[in-house]
Amino acid sequence: MDKNKGKKIGVAGNHTTTIDLISNLLHHGYKIDCIINIASSLDGKVAGYTDLGSFAKKNRIKIIRPKTYGLKSEYDKKAIGDLKLDVLLVCGWQRLVPEWLLSTLTIGAFGTHGSWKPLPYGRERSPGNWSLLLGKDTFIDNLFKYDSGIDSGAIVGSIQFKLSPFDTIATYYHKDQLVQQTLLLKHLPALLSGTFNYRMQPTAKKAFLLPKRTEEDGVIDWNWKTEYIFNLVRAVTRPYPGAYTFLKSKKITIWNAIPFHLFRSFKTKRVGEIIAAFDDSTFVVR
Known part of the structure; x- marks a missing residue:
């Protein structure tokens, strides 16, 4: 049974979530005709960038390495246009899909x-x-x-x-990835x-x-409410650059945190002061 209904499907993405999406579609019998994945030379533009080259090779999927992330070069237009895709699935691609590419798709791009x-x-x-x-x-x-x-x-x-x-x-x-997979499996046949x-x-x-x-938005102001600092840490932890503070001139990245309520005497400490430091490299800040 041809689940693709004779249609050519491409996927654009630069994350591990892209791999998860494609793997799920392959598992359910769909064929992916190509992956659009920027080269590692452009990875500074993508938080959590993943090179999909080995994944594409393992699964015998053609991979296109565009010259620009915005897909604006003549090479990009020819390499992708020549594929004659019907559907482009977008996952882990943090740019708009340009109009020239949308116009080449017989059905459309979805994300x-x-x-x-x-x-x-x-x-x-x-x-x-x-x-x-x-x-x-x-x-x-x-x-x-x-x-x-x-x-x-x-x-x-x-x-x-x-x-x-x-x-x-x-x-x-x-x-988010599980929901995306659920939505696609439900609606892709139609x-x-x-x-x-x-x-x-x-x-x-x-x-x-x-x-x-941006990465600069991860700096902690210890005058903020405890809940907001906690939310910042969990919102920008890996695969992002993380929340951070400075001890003198040394940058300290904080990957995990939890509100820590213990003694009232802590309130006499200065905001941003390290109250305790432990052997496992964790510490408590007022």
Whole structure:
């Protein structure tokens, strides 16, 4: 049985989540015709970059190494255009899909995006990081069809899932990936046959764009509330650069943290003062 229905599927991505997505599709009998994965020479532009070369070789999947992350070079246009793809699945690709590429796809490009509120709220940057940082307890993931805008395409399906205080950005990605796989397996047959239903995003609501986060945004201000510092640490831990502080001129990255309440006498200490340090390299800060 041809699960692809004679259609050619490509995947664009640069993360381990891209591998998980492709592996799941292969397991369920779909054929992936190519992977678009930037070369390691461009990896400085991608947090948590993963080279998919060995994975592609192992699974006998053609790999395209674009010259630019924005897919703007003539090489990119020819190499990808010559594939004559019907569907492009986007996972772990932190750039817009250019209009020239959208125009070559007979069915379209599809990916997921969401936030703690329904779209168009929360378009653009780092929705998982922002959700954890702000202490949100739910996330709505949407499978949508790419257009020329920023996460503005028609929605094919949505799933809401829970976030807990125990979640980090790593566990968020696991949840998000499972939801993405569920959405794709449910809707991919209809996508490939061109019979899928969709709903347009509300135009009456003003889109709220989440701002870009950079490594510099991980610096801790010890005057912040304990809960906010805790949320920052779990929101930017691995695979991101991590939250950090300085001891004199030495940068200290904090990968894990938990609110620590013990003695009232701690309140007499200065904000940002190390109250205790232990042999296992953990420490307590006021």
